[in-house]
Amino acid sequence: MKRFCAQKSFKCTGTQSRTTCKPSRCKMIRSHSYLLVIVLSLQLIACEKEPDRMDNYWVDFATVIKTRDQLSFQIDHNPNRVVPDQPIDEVLAAGQRVILNYTPVRDDIIHVNDLRKVFTGVIILSPSMEIFTDPVKVQSIWVTDDHINMILEIEYHHTPHTFALYRDPTDLTHVNLFLSHSKNDDSPGHAEKVYLSFSLHSLSPTEMNRPFKVNLHTREGIRIFYINHPDSEEKQIP
Secondary structure (H helix, E strand, O other): OOOOOOOOOOOOOOOOOOOOOOHHHHHHHHHHHHHHHHHHHHHHHHHOOOOOOOOOOEEEEEEEEEOOOOEEEEEOOOOOEEEEOOOOOOOOOOOOEEEEEEEEEEOOEEEEEEEEEEEEEEEEEOOOOOOOEOOOEEEEEEEOOOEEEEEEEEEEOOOOOEEEEEEOOOOOOOEEEEEEEEOOOOOOOEEEEEEEEEEOOOOOHHHHOOOEEEEEEEOOEEEEEEEOOOOOOOEEEO
């Protein structure tokens, strides 16, 4: 996943309103205008001070690692586990995928600024797949060492949606995957971004070396994505 780094800065701006008055009151209002100019000048001088900088932070997908007495995270593309420097109030199970917003402290110690759970599932091996075909909009699909990850957009109102990822065992050339999405009769609503992560632990080393083929239903038809394949061309079936 791409890493995003940001720092917070502040910008001060000021506006002056235009005032009109009668001649008999101009002297008094002009005095107030001078006072207004002085106050605004003081504000602008104060704003010219260099603002305090916020430490850079990172945003990554990660897997929760739990031992008897310690919680840690395995960040994607990072060989070392990292440990938070503060208690985490969120209830997390081992293997849970999360989006981690964090600031490095030292070595493998981090400070967690924000944490969001990601839908975490497994690949279901099924020769007769019951695929729900409610449409999704694809934003990103990628494979890491242990997971296949997706960022999708759905139309959501209030009813939880159901996702599953099926694999066709008869395909010996690809890891042929089919995303099932049911909106469970959810009412029309607003666009909502969802994050999905499916474990690859059920695949053998031989299967892991095969290219991934991911089939998804969208409003425009079936879209097929090839990942880790020399021919990374996206194909679309009307």
